[in-house]
Amino acid sequence: MEGSESEPDRTSEVEAAATEVEWHVVSADDVAGVEAPKVVEWEDMEQEIARLWSLSSALRIAKERKEELSQRLASIIEARAESLQRVNELEDMKKRLEARKAVRRDMLDFSDKSSEDVEIRIEQLSLKIRNLLVAGKTLSAAHNQLQEAKNLLTGDNGHGRLKxxxxxxxxxxxxxxxxxxxxxxxxxxxxxxxxxxxxxxxxxxxxxxxxxxxxxxxxxxxxxxxxxxxxxxxxxxxxxxxxxxxxxxxxxxxxxxxxxxxxxxxxxxxxxxxxxxxxxxxxxxxxxxxxxxVDSSQPSTDSATTSPNLSxxxxxxxxxxxxxxxxxxxxxxxxxxxxxxxxxxxxxxxxxxxxxxxxxxxxxxxxxxxxxxxxxxxxx
CATH class of the missing domain: 1.10.418 (Actin-binding Protein, T-fimbrin; domain 1)
Incomplete structure (x- = not known):
C-alpha cells in the first residue's frame, strides 16, 4: 500500500517538476551520448528522474546565480568605467590646475617685479616732482624778480628815467x-x-x-x-x-x-x-x-735777457x-x-x-x- 501511494506522489512531483522545467527542442547532434544512449531500468527510472530533477534544479539555481553575478559584474564594470573616467577627468583637471598654478606663479613673479619697478618708478617720479617743485618755486621767484625789475624799468625810476x-x-x-x-x-x-x-x-x-x-x-x-x-x-x-x-x-x-x-x-x-x-x-x-x-743796442741772442727789456x-x-x-x-x-x-x-x-x-x-x-x-x- 505504501509503495502504491508513494508512486503517484513521485509521479505528481515529476510532472510538477516537468511543468516547472522549460523544455526545448534540440537536434540530436546537440545531445551528448545520443549515439550510445544510456539504458535505465524501470526500477531505477524513478531515481534517475529524481536525480535529473535535482540536477535541473541545481542548473536553474546556477543560472540564476550566474545572472545575478553577471548583473553585479556589469554594475561593477560600469562603476569601474565611471571611476576610470572620473580618474582621467581628475588627471586632466589636475594638469589644468598645475598649468594654472604655473601661470599664477609666473603672474605673481611678474607682479612682484612690476611692483618693484613701480616702486622704483614712484621714487624716481617723487624725486622729479620734488625737483620740479623746487624748480617751480625758483622759477616763480625769478619770475617775480623779473616782474619787479620790469616794473622798475617801466616805472618813473626805470628805463624811462635812464633814457x-x-x-x-x-x-x-x-x-x-x-x-x-x-x-x-x-x-x-x-x-x-x-x-x-x-x-x-x-x-x-x-x-x-x-x-x-x-x-x-x-x-x-x-x-x-x-x-x-x-x-x-x-x-x-x-x-x-x-x-x-x-x-x-x-x-x-x-x-x-x-x-x-x-x-x-x-x-x-x-x-x-x-x-x-x-x-x-x-x-x-x-x-x-x-x-x-726792444732796445736795438742790446744783444738779442738770449731770450731770457730780452723779455725783461720788453716788460x-x-x-x-x-x-x-x-x-x-x-x-x-x-x-x-x-x-x-x-x-x-x-x-x-x-x-x-x-x-x-x-x-x-x-x-x-x-x-x-x-x-x-x-x-x-x-x-x-x-x-x-
Missing part, C-alpha cells in the same frame, strides 16, 4: 663839444695858399725806419680846413735853420697842439680813455705810446713830439701825428663813425664834432 638821463647826458656832451667847437673852430678856407698841405704817411715803427713825410701839392684855388684860421702845413724837409719861414713850423706845431687839446677834451667828456695818451703843452705837446719795443719798455711809455724841432725830430713827429690820428679814429669808432683816412687830422676832427653836434648823436 632821459642818457639824453640829458648826450645834450650836456653836445653843449661841451659845442664850446670846444667855438674855442677851436674847424672851418674851410678859400684862401690862396701856395704852400703844401700836410699829408703824412706813417707806416713805419718808432725805431727809426719811418719813411719821410710825403705831401700832396694842392692848387691855390682848392679849399682846405683850418683851426683858428691856421692850416696844418707839411713837415719841413730841411733843417729849421734853412727853412724859408720858421713861423709856418710854429703854426703847424700850434695847430697840432690845438687839435690834441680839442681831442683830449672831447675824449674826456665822452669818457673814452685814449689808446695813446696826450701830454698837453700847447705847441709843445707830446703823445705817448705804450707799445712794447720794462711796455710799462714805460715812449713820448713822441707833436712839433718839429730840427731835422732829427721829423720822423718822430710824423709818427706822433700818425698816433694822434689813431686817437681820432678811436673816438670816431666809439660813436659809431668811420675815419676819413690816416692822413686827415682836421677833417677827422671836424667830422667828430659834426656828428656829436647832430641830432643823431642823441639816439646813439
Amino acid at each position: 632821459k638821463t642818457k639824453t640829458k647826458l648826450r645834450m650836456r656832451q653836445q653843449y661841451m663839444v659845442a664850446q670846444i667847437a667855438s674855442i677851436y673852430p674847424v672851418r674851410t678856407s678859400n684862401e690862396h695858399i701856395p704852400m703844401k698841405i700836410l699829408d703824412t704817411y706813417s707806416g713805419g715803427s718808432k725805431s727809426g725806419d719811418v719813411p719821410p713825410a710825403k705831401s700832396i701839392s694842392r692848387s691855390s684855388s682848392q679849399s682846405s680846413l683850418t683851426i683858428l684860421g691856421w692850416q696844418l702845413m707839411a713837415m719841413p724837409t730841411k733843417k729849421t735853420g734853412y727853412f724859408s719861414d720858421k713861423k709856418e713850423v710854429q703854426k703847424t706845431a700850434s695847430v697840432l697842439g690845438f687839435a690834441a687839446h680839442a681831442l683830449h677834451l672831447i675824449a674826456s667828456y665822452l669818457k673814452v680813455p685814449l689808446r695813446y695818451p696826450l701830454r698837453l703843452g700847447g705847441s709843445r705837446s707830446y703823445i705817448h705810446d705804450y707799445s712794447p719795443s 720794462v719798455s711796455s710799462s714805460i711809455p715812449t713820448e713822441f713830439p707833436l712839433f718839429f724841432d730840427g731835422q732829427e725830430t721829423i720822423t718822430r713827429a710824423a709818427y706822433a701825428i700818425f698816433l694822434l690820428n689813431k686817437d681820432l679814429e678811436q673816438v670816431l669808432n666809439y660813436i659809431g663813425a668811420e675815419s676819413l683816412g690816416p692822413r686827415h687830422i682836421l677833417p677827422n676832427l671836424k667830422e667828430l664834432m659834426r656828428i656829436i653836434l647832430s641830432d643823431e648823436f642823441l639816439d646813439r
